[in-house]
Amino acid sequence: DTGVSQDPRHKITKRGQNVTFRCDPISEHNRLYWYRQTLGQGPEFLTYFQNEAQLEKSRLLSDRFSAERPKGSFSTLEIQRTEQGDSAMYLCASSLAGTGGYEQYFGPGTRLTVT
Amino acid sequence: AQTVTQSQPEMSVQEAETVTLSCTYDTSESDYYLFWYKQPPSRQMILVIRQEAYKQQNATENRFSVNFQKAAKSFSLKISDSQLGDAAMYFCAYRGSRNEKLTFGTGTRLTIIP
Numbered sequence: 001d002t003g004v005s006q007d008p009r010h011k012i013t014k015r016g017q018n019v020t021f022r023c024d025p026i027s028e029h030n031r032l033y034w035y036r037q038t039l040g041q042g043p044e045f046l047t048y049f050q051n052e053a054q055l056e057k058s059r060l061l062s063d064r065f066s067a068e069r070p071k072g073s074f075s076t077l078e079i080q081r082t083e084q085g086d087s088a089m090y091l092c093a094s095s096l097a098g099t100g101g102y103e104q105y106f107g108p109g110t111r112l113t114v115t
Numbered sequence: 116a117q118t119v120t121q122s123q124p125e126m127s128v129q130e131a132e133t134v135t136l137s138c139t140y141d142t143s144e145s146d147y148y149l150f151w152y153k154q155p156p157s158r159q160m161i162l163v164i165r166q167e168a169y170k171q172q173n174a175t176e177n178r179f180s181v182n183f184q185k186a187a188k189s190f191s192l193k194i195s196d197s198q199l200g201d202a203a204m205y206f207c208a209y210r211g212s213r214n215e216k217l218t219f220g221t222g223t224r225l226t227i228i229p
Contacts, residue, residue: 004159031215042119042206042219043160056215091160104217106152106160 004107006092012113013082020078021110025094032075033104034067035091036060043091049075050097082114117142119209121220128197129228135182136192136223138207146212149183149190154222155203163205166190194225202227 005024013019025032031050035043046065047057051072061067064082069075079086089111093104118141128134140149151163166174166183174181178198182191194201207220 033215033217035217040221042208042221043217045216045218048215058216103162103165105162108159 004092004094004105006090006107006110008110009108010111010113012115015082015084015114017082018078018080019082019112020076021090021092021112023075023077023092023094023107025074025092026096026105029094029096029105030072031095031097032069033093033095034075034077035093037089037091037109038087046077079112082112084114087112087114117144117209117211117218119207119218119220121207121223123223124221125224125226127226127228128194130197130199132197133193133195134197134225136194136205136207136225138190138192138220140188140190140207140209142188142209142211144211144213148210148212149181150208150210150217151179151181151190151192152206152208152219153201153203154206160206164192197227199227199229201225 007022033048034046037043045058046061047067049069064080067077089109091109092107095104120139147168149166152160153163154160164174164176164179178195180193204222206222208217210217
């Protein structure tokens, strides 16, 4: 297993276009998380899934954002009608649910630039 | 809401020396977890060390150790025998025991001077 993967690694789009990112978690992990990281800031939580169920969404996740995790495997994050403020690194993480301080494993991220 | 504060945007240390990165947090919860993550340039974030709030003993992982002061809500990271590969952004993060999301600080950029 090679860890969490994300595709694409970089995306440049024009304002108003729709974009979709994909995240493939570590195969046995049942929890998947999306975070957004802007320049000079730490990651901010967007949403998370347990299996295919989306259990929590941040207020940061406006109605232009939608995330899915069909069949509890990979996940997609779609941003509709992109705005310049959406430019950021979008990070995906996965974990195996359990007790205690279990680790979230992060992917390399997708860097979105909206022009 | 929980907040995490890292007051040192940048730190530097001579190779082989020791450096301490500071982190404070605010929470009303009694049970939670604290983490230090490392994000090397253009590479993915990896966990350095974690601390359970109910444990009084400070966590240690090889050259990395923490000073956890629960009453003061302080969680600093000490890196001993600094190596060039330690150069990275370091993020302190909090997770409540009944919560899934990590709340991160703004990070400290650590430079290692050869």
